[in-house]
Amino acid sequence: MTVKIVTAGVDGVIVYAAVDGLEQAHQQVCGWQHTLEQAAPAWLQDSVVSYRSLYLQYDVQRVDHLFVRHWLMQHCVGTETTPAANAPPPKVHTLPVCYSLPDDHDRARIAEHHGISEQQVIDRHCQQEYRVYALGFAPGFAFLGEVEPGLAMPRLPTPRQRVPAGAVAIADRQTAIYPTQSPGGWNIIGRCPVTLFNAGRNPPALLRVGDTVRFKAITADDFERLWSERGNHD
């Protein structure tokens, strides 16, 4: 596979990874973003890593499409030896999740779907390390992957009007935590009491693209205690 640099408007390009596997592809685009941010050229306005791609926005008063394309080939996408070569070391988070609250609507459905027990759903969700593949949807919302196939679950046919803040959920082979109460169509399996987004904090989002996340089961009592300590939740 070769690196693909594609036009994304008068002031943007999107670069696609040159490797097949999702994790490797993501490591590669994270590496490119890291290189770009280390160099911090004055024309760089924004960069977004998501799964297999890196979108970047440049200042069209300073440079143009050809300049940016050439710069990327010279400094970034043409130079590394392995996909992970330039990636920064990932930060590892262990997040507490309570899997025993009454409003976790979909745990039993997932268990039934795969012919396993609810405890096995919890075990499978906890036993794996997940990678933050992208941020989006809502402030602090991180797309984590990949959930093992024996836990994957399609989105709900009709999204719920209200998913509570902290809901831990699965959609296909992705898992995530809803940072605030919002509508949502993912399958809810638990609640996480940790504040994922705080506009006053720098950076505001706890989870960053490329980070690693592990879930640890906690009791309902622990959840209540941590939830009350969390403050400003809605």
Next chain:
Amino acid sequence: MTDKAVLRITQASMQTLLTDRGRQGAGRQGLSQGGAVDGYSFDWASHLVGQAADSAGLEILIGPLALDVLQDCQVAITGAPGDILLDGVAQPSWQTLSLKAGQHLVIGQCDAGLRRYLAVGGGFQGCIQFGCVTTVPREHLGGLCGDGAALQQGDVLTLARQPTFIPHLSVPEAARPDFPDQLCVQVVMGYQYDLFSSSAVRQFGLSQYTVSQRADRMGVRLTGPAIESPVTQMASEGIGLGAVQIPADGQPIVMLNDRQSIGGYPKIGSVYPRDCQRLAQLAPGARLRFSTCSVFDADNRFHLERAQWQHWLAQMISTAGEK
């Protein structure tokens, strides 16, 4: 009430937002860009009151918006056309207006277009988050209190800085945009353009689309001849301003300032930034056509428009004080 209090809202429009040029580098953090959707009109309003374009003003959806003037100040109203009444006396848009404490300002409903802009000398104070005060209702961030709320009746607006009173300014006639209900916008081919079939690309270029009711600061959904979508599933990726998404139903969605930072629908290209501002002024029912261009055509247009804009700005400043 502080000595910086300048305007009090006595009647709120459908949606009035404290806004500015939006956030820099927001996509990196998974946040929306935000900012005035018709940045062209917004920038002129800022210049008319001697403000740097990064200061905060109001984006008024449709109107009317009524305000009590709490201290002498200079304001300017640009964007969509409509009445402006100061103690019942009609005032011009696209010019500096001097207001006195105790007066009552009514910014009427738009006659065409959707959004009117108000800037004040000194700029408005807001809750600074991510380097600006832009209100993003969808994210519950920004604005007066940092919770994404629109302005309400009774809200008091205060000045961010001590204002400097400037000679009267008026935007040159040629620089004032029209607000038509039909528009042809330029689309820079890109993203998944190569995956669309040649008949889908032709359909896109030749068809007329209508702005639907589902149009807001996040994006404008269009209705019209369906464009065949080339892929059913793709990994979500970063999306820039003006990206034209083609979901499975083939009805295009043009993404605007409050779009999410990533999306998983195939995109045929990007509406040119100035055309996004014009598109954001189209009311539901307005007609739209697309004309594709290369990134080089778009880059050329950008520099020509910028040179033209600088000329207009110089012209405005050289006639300062003339009425």
